[in-house]
Every structure is written in structure tokens, then in C-alpha cells.
Amino acid sequence: IDNKEGYSSFKQFRWADIADFLKDYTIENQLIQEFYQFLKENKMTGNERFNHEDLIGLKVYGDIASKVHEVFSVIEDELKTFGTISGGINSSSQITNHNRLAIFCSGVIGEKWSEVLVSYDFKGIRYKDEPVLAVQLFVHRKNSVYKQFVEVATEYYQDKKFESKDIFSTNEHGGHIRFEKPIAMFFNEEEQLQEMARWVENKFGEVLSFRNATNQLDWNFESNEMIK
Incomplete structure (x- = not known):
């Protein structure tokens, strides 16, 4: 739309708006029905109603974020080994786009996106x-x-597992060297948050070991001793 100043202004729309428009035409057209189903399966049709589970989540989110923030604060200095830190509990995009709370350093290797992340x-x-x-x-x-x-x-991790799980894998987005531990496995720890932080620091050491063994790659941070 052209305004008086001669600029064009655009109204932003969402996939949910498109889905809402197409919903009434799904019976008439098979192609529209299939496209609408695609949007629905990929959770692009919108979810704008609160329910009882949402209310429970809102009540406990503050406590959860506080615990996560405490762990992030403990491991922050170690994470700086890899570069400049981004993310954190205030990054809503990590929640809405990736279903996680995360802190990370980007640009750790080569050009274009790479990261060392805790989540x-x-x-x-x-x-x-x-x-x-x-x-x-x-x-x-x-x-x-x-x-x-x-x-x-692939060569470095071909015979290595962590808790019987693959450490290295690829998908449509890229390659991961990834360590996971179910949060429920920390329940019996007397000092849960401290144990979580120690676990993270130990895995930083694993990442640094890989970096130190692969100087042929174009790393953007210096080789370092393993984190104790």
C-alpha cells in the first residue's frame, strides 16, 4: 500500500492467517485440503487458546527459569572458552522456535552458522x-x-557412544556432536543444579578434546586444555 510519503507499507501475515482463510475451502478442493493438513501437521495453523495445562505451565515457569538461569550462570565462564555468549532464559525465540532454553556461542568454526550450545x-x-x-x-x-x-x-566418533547413544549425527540442517542426559536422571542427586553444571563442564571437555584433535579444521577459537 502506497502512503502519502511515497513509501510502500506491508501488513505482516502469519501461516496461521493463511490456514484460517483456507479452512472453509478444504471440502471443495483436494489440493487445499492437503496443504491445510500440511500446515496443521507442522503446527503452523496457530494455537491461540489457553487451556488448564497452559495455566499450570505459567505457574511453574518462573521457578524453572530460575533454576536454569542458575546453571547457566555457573557454566558461563567455561562456555566463554568458545567465544561470545548469546541466548539465555530471556531469549523467547529459543522457546518458540526450538522448544528449549539455551545459551550458546556462535561462529566457532569456519564461515556461516556454527555453535557450541547448552540447552x-x-x-x-x-x-x-x-x-x-x-x-x-x-x-x-x-x-x-x-x-x-x-x-x-564421522571418523573420530565411529566407535564412540554416550549412554549407548550416537554422539555424532547429521540431519537436514547440519551435523551435531551432541550429548544428552534426561533431566529425570538428576532427580536423585542431592545437589541437582551443581551436578548439572558439573555434567555440562565435563561435556565441554569432550568438545575441546575433539577440537584439540582436529587442528586441520578451520576453528575460530584457540586450542585449549580440557576443562577440569
Whole structure:
């Protein structure tokens, strides 16, 4: 729409708006029905109604975020080994886009996206449908050293497992060196948050060991001793 100043203004729309418009035409057209079903299966049709489970979540979210923040605060100095920190409990995009609370350092290797990340995932990748604490080194497919990274990581981790789970894997987005532990496995620890922080720091050491063994890759942070 052109305004008086000669600029064009655009009204932003969401996939949920498109789904709402198409909903009345799904009976008439098979193609529209299939497209609407695609939006629905990928949770793109919108979810704008609160229910009782949402209210329970709102009541406990503050306590959960406080505990996560405490762990992030403890491991923050160690995470700085990999670069500049981003994310944290105030990053709503991590919740809405990735179903997690996360803190990370980006740009750790090559050019284009890569990261070392610590996260509380609502659903794990290695442990399906379980909330997990995770540490990962992720390299996007468009990263300049992605192919070399996959070759090196595949060889390095070919005979290695963590809790019977694969450590290295790839998907449509990129490659992960990833460690997960279900949060429920910390329930019996007397000092839960401290034990979570120690677990994270130990996995940082694993990532650093991989980095120190692969100097041929274009790393953007210096080789370092393993975190104690």
C-alpha cells in the first residue's frame, strides 16, 4: 500500500492467517485440503487458546527459569572458552522456535552458522519425548567447512557412544556432536543444579578434546586444555 510519503507499507501475515482463510475451502478442493493438513501437521495453523495445562505451565515457569538461569550462570565462564555468549532464559525465540532454553556461542568454526550450545530441551533428539539437558557442537550445512567437519567427526566418533547413544549425527540442517542426559536422571542427586553444571563442564571437555584433535579444521577459537 502506497502512503502519502511515497513509501510502500506491508501488513505482516502469519501461516496461521493463511490456514484460517483456507479452512472453509478444504471440502471443495483436494489440493487445499492437503496443504491445510500440511500446515496443521507442522503446527503452523496457530494455537491461540489457553487451556488448564497452559495455566499450570505459567505457574511453574518462573521457578524453572530460575533454576536454569542458575546453571547457566555457573557454566558461563567455561562456555566463554568458545567465544561470545548469546541466548539465555530471556531469549523467547529459543522457546518458540526450538522448544528449549539455551545459551550458546556462535561462529566457532569456519564461515556461516556454527555453535557450541547448552540447552534444556523440552524434548530430546537422542532421547525422544524426554526433557533433557544437552551440550552440542553444531555445524550448519552451509558452513564453509561442513563437508570436512562431517568426514572428520564421522571418523573420530565411529566407535564412540554416550549412554549407548550416537554422539555424532547429521540431519537436514547440519551435523551435531551432541550429548544428552534426561533431566529425570538428576532427580536423585542431592545437589541437582551443581551436578548439572558439573555434567555440562565435563561435556565441554569432550568438545575441546575433539577440537584439540582436529587442528586441520578451520576453528575460530584457540586450542585449549580440557576443562577440569
